[in-house]
Amino acid sequence: MSDLKKYISKRKAVDAAFNENYEEGYQAFKIGVLLRQAREASGLTQEQIAEKLNTKKSAISRIENHAEDIKLSTLEKFASVLGCKIEVSITQDS
Secondary structure: OOHHHHHHHHHHHHOHHHHHHHHHHHHHHHHHHHHHHHHHHHOOOHHHHHHHOOOOHHHHHHHHHOHHHOOHHHHHHHHHHOOOOOOOOOOOOO
16 A cells, blocks of 8 residues: 555545545546546647637636536546547446
């Protein structure tokens, strides 16, 4: 088990608020990371994406770093500029 996984496991065990909000926060973080990775793989900069979406670089940075409040329509536009598509799934908590 990695040090990060050990830390998360230990923190979940002793901090109820952290444990309760971890998955939601992780999913939002993961969306931003996936968007950044897709942008980098496409060879585009934040500035280039911003230009294509008619917005500012700071908005793209905010999306990549704080994707927890991103609209689905914005997510689809971002992905489209990258030549990607969005797939959504709904799963039951185990």
